[in-house]
Amino acid sequence: MQASMNVMRAMVLDRPGQPLVMRERPVPQPGSGEILVAVSACGVCRTDLHVVDGELPHPKLPIVPGHEIVGRVAALGTGVVGFDIGQRVGVPWLGSTDGVCPYCLSGRENLCDAPLFTGYTRDGGYATHTVADARYCFGLPAGFDDAAAAPLLCAGLIGWRSYRMAGEGAALGIYGFGAAAHILAQVAAWQGRRVYAFTRPGDSAAQAFARTLGAVWAGSSDETPPEPLDAAIIFAPVGALVPTALRAVKKGGRVVCGGIHMSDIPSFPYAILWEERQVISVANLTRADAREFLAIAPKSGLKTAVVRYPLEHANDALEDLRSGRLRGAAVLCR
Ligand SMILES: [Zn+2]
Ligand SMILES: [Zn+2]
Numbered sequence: 001m002q003a004s005m006n007v008m009r010a011m012v013l014d015r016p017g018q019p020l021v022m023r024e025r026p027v028p029q030p031g032s033g034e035i036l037v038a039v040s041a042c043g044v045c046r047t048d049l050h051v052v053d054g055e056l057p058h059p060k061l062p063i064v065p066g067h068e069i070v071g072r073v074a075a076l077g078t079g080v081v082g083f084d085i086g087q088r089v090g091v092p093w094l095g096s097t098d099g100v101c102p103y104c105l106s107g108r109e110n111l112c113d114a115p116l117f118t119g120y121t122r123d124g125g126y127a128t129h130t131v132a133d134a135r136y137c138f139g140l141p142a143g144f145d146d147a148a149a150a151p152l153l154c155a156g157l158i159g160w161r162s163y164r165m166a167g168e169g170a171a172l173g174i175y176g177f178g179a180a181a182h183i184l185a186q187v188a189a190w191q192g193r194r195v196y197a198f199t200r201p202g203d204s205a206a207q208a209f210a211r212t213l214g215a216v217w218a219g220s221s222d223e224t225p226p227e228p229l230d231a232a233i234i235f236a237p238v239g240a241l242v243p244t245a246l247r248a249v250k251k252g253g254r255v256v257c258g259g260i261h262m263s264d265i266p267s268f269p270y271a272i273l274w275e276e277r278q279v280i281s282v283a284n285l286t287r288a289d290a291r292e293f294l295a296i297a298p299k300s301g302l303k304t305a306v307v308r309y310p311l312e313h314a315n316d317a318l319e320d321l322r323s324g325r326l327r328g329a330a331v332l333c334r
Pocket of ligand 2: 045
């Protein structure tokens with residue numbers, strides 16, 4: 001084997017608040033139950049921004065961010081079943097669980113007491129190679145090329161969990177029209193729901209984008225939708241949207257907070273929660289969520305809108321996400 005094949009490149013966060021730096025490292029060997037993945041594409045998620053900005057506690061440092069990983073199996077650790085060398089795989093946010101805590105044992109492994117998260121507490125996919133626990137990796141639907149498939153792995157999966165949590169109502173509001181919203185709006189429209197898209201005030205480009213993806217209405221987050229909503233999902237990390245969304249949902253309606261981090265929620269009058277309105281957060285994903293969504297994605301005909309960046313431009317991709325300039329999802333590509 002040539003020496004160059006033993007070296008990988010990774011964009012590394014040494015300390016929150018600093019830019020990522022390109023590093024060369026030895027290619028890791030997969031341990032028992034793990035696979036080595038040669039990464040071809042990795043989505044850039046808002047959670048990565050929270051990690052880089054130090055808004056999430058206790059990251060592994062240094063850390064390679066990235067948890068929407070698409071690549072090919074390059075080596076198998078001992079005991080791995082169900083994967084072959086060269087097979088395309090996806091690696092999501094849920095990196096592993098303990099399998100024995102009360103949450104794991106009750107079908108809620110997303111709430112595991114001792115989990116590892118890809119790109120947060122174990123190294124992720126802003127790299128040419130990564131090692132993953134095979135039990136938490138997935139085959140990916142054909143019909144999505146590598147870059148197009150990457151956003152399915154978090155925007156899609158955790159978006160899907162948020163979407164299911166929102167219930168069956170026909171009138172669905174989505175606050176924050178980024179990567180997750182652009183995927184779930186298409187699924188909702190395909191299922192015959194009426195999607196109301198809320199963007200930053202004045203972001204007419206994002207509103208136009210939402211309409212092309214099946215939203216029946218798009219406006220600013222401070223606007224009242226033309227009909228009361230059955231449910232709303234908040235993907236934007238803005239706590240002030242919680243009372244805003246509560247005011248927009250009808251009796252018995254539900255407001256789902258789909259992000260891992262949010263600015264503080266301002267106090268609000270009980271009257272807007274009264275009448276059995278609910279506020280609920282969604283944390284992480286289960287493997288069942290992933291299997292369900294990865295089966296539905298190709299049936300729905302959804303297309304992901306991706307903006308490609310070379311791996312070494314990961315800092316630019318993060319800044320573009322932060323600024324709200326992106327339409328769809330940023331993806332780092334080899
Ligand atoms: Zn557990
Ligand atoms: Zn994510």
